[in-house]
Amino acid sequence: MTDAINIFPQPVFPGGQPPAKRPDRAPATGTNFDALLRNKMAPQNIKFSRHAGERMQSRGITFNPQQLQRLESAIEQINLKGGRESLVMLDDTALVVSVKNDTVVTVVSKDQLKNNVFTNIDSAVIA
Numbered sequence: 001m002t003d004a005i006n007i008f009p010q011p012v013f014p015g016g017q018p019p020a021k022r023p024d025r026a027p028a029t030g031t032n033f034d035a036l037l038r039n040k041m042a043p044q045n046i047k048f049s050r051h052a053g054e055r056m057q058s059r060g061i062t063f064n065p066q067q068l069q070r071l072e073s074a075i076e077q078i079n080l081k082g083g084r085e086s087l088v089m090l091d092d093t094a095l096v097v098s099v100k101n102d103t104v105v106t107v108v109s110k111d112q113l114k115n116n117v118f119t120n121i122d123s124a125v126i127a
Contacts, residue, residue, distance in 0.1 A: 045072075046071060046075065046103070048104045052095075055107045059108075059109045059111075060109075067091065070090060070127045071095070071097075074090070074127035079099050083099050083122055083123035084098070084099055085097070085099065085105075086121055086123040089124070089127065093108065094113055095108075
């Protein structure tokens with residue numbers, strides 16, 4: 001019987017030296033996959049259309065960070081349910097929101113709510 005001889009050739013590197021080993025982890029200053037994933041999964045900042053901005057300014061409407069967080073949460077809930085254009089009631093303010101674009105289309109204060117009709121919405125949420 002004959003034994004098989006296996007020969008494993010050594011790789012040839014340019015310049016005769018093997019390349020330097022890459023570090024096992026991403027550099028501390030770089031962006032890692034986990035951070036990118038969390039950023040994509042987190043609700044995006046809400047945009048306000050020019051019309052909504054004008055309405056807020058003329059009616060003296062402002063939102064604090066907690067209210068904006070509640071609004072983001074409401075938009076996320078509507079999105080999960082398949083809503084596209086929604087009426088969001090936030091404290092004493094009504095907002096019409098384009099869920100697809102994460103954009104507030106218009107804002108109405110409590111004083112202007114009486115006798116107001118909202119059209120082209122498919123959902124409503126109280127935030």
